[in-house]
Amino acid sequence: QKEVEQNSGPLSVPEGAIASLNCTYSDRGSQSFFWYRQYSGKSPELIMFIYSNGDKEDGRFTAQLNKASQYVSLLIRDSQPSDSATYLCAVDNSGYALNFGKGTSLLVTP
Amino acid sequence: GAGVSQTPSNKVTEKGKYVELRCDPISGHTALYWYRQSLGQGPEFLIYFQGTGAADDSGLPNDRFFAVRPEGSVSTLKIQRTERGDSAVYLCASSPRDRGGDTQYFGPGTRLTVL
Numbered sequence: 001q002k003e004v005e006q007n008s009g010p011l012s013v014p015e016g017a018i019a020s021l022n023c024t025y026s027d028r029g030s031q032s033f034f035w036y037r038q039y040s041g042k043s044p045e046l047i048m049f050i051y052s053n054g055d056k057e058d059g060r061f062t063a064q065l066n067k068a069s070q071y072v073s074l075l076i077r078d079s080q081p082s083d084s085a086t087y088l089c090a091v092d093n094s095g096y097a098l099n100f101g102k103g104t105s106l107l108v109t110p
Numbered sequence: 111g112a113g114v115s116q117t118p119s120n121k122v123t124e125k126g127k128y129v130e131l132r133c134d135p136i137s138g139h140t141a142l143y144w145y146r147q148s149l150g151q152g153p154e155f156l157i158y159f160q161g162t163g164a165a166d167d168s169g170l171p172n173d174r175f176f177a178v179r180p181e182g183s184v185s186t187l188k189i190q191r192t193e194r195g196d197s198a199v200y201l202c203a204s205s206p207r208d209r210g211g212d213t214q215y216f217g218p219g220t221r222l223t224v225l
Contacts, residue, residue: 043216088152100152
């Protein structure tokens with residue numbers, strides 16, 4: 001069973017702070033990693049993807065990948081109340097099907 | 111351009127009935143995926159189409175579930191003899207290439223409730 005693990009939260013951070021969301025995966029052969037944001041009652045929306053070890057930055061978001069430790073994270077700088085949502089980590093084990101974690105609920109308080 | 115669309119947005123049915131859920135992918139996307147999301151869980155893979163053929167249907171829970179994509183565009187997920195445990199949000203996604211590893215874009219989902 002290929003697992004993707006996330007802390008369900010909720011993770012609460014004050015407005016303007018850095019939110020750090022973490023994900024571990026069990027399949028060492030995984031090649032592609034995705035972060036989706038999901039607002040309550042809505043469908044997942046892609047935030048970032050990362051394929052290579054290291055950091056990838058896009059605006060206020062930074063994805064970090066460490067394949068040796070089987071760990072991927074998402075940092076959100078200058079967190080805003082509108083960032084409050086569930087963040088889903090997804091791992092591409094097969095070349096097509098995404099294997100999702102259960103998601104981490106983030107609450108940014110004004 | 112238009113995103114992935116799904117109809118209906120909500121479907122309420124009675125146990126034992128047959129339902130069809132429709133997905134219209136982003137124009138030009140050759141790969142199409144169905145997922146199911148239960149409350150408090152991440153989406154769970156059901157089936158993957160490359161063009162018209164189901165390349166991987168290993169995620170379908172049992173033989174009551176079936177999906178088609180006859181012309182390589184619109185797909186229909188069909189559920190026979192629905193059970194209360196089938197209640198969930200059914201999500202469709204599409205991506206621009208036949209081979210995976212690229213980005214999947216999700217539709218708004220169909221919320222299925224089996225009474």
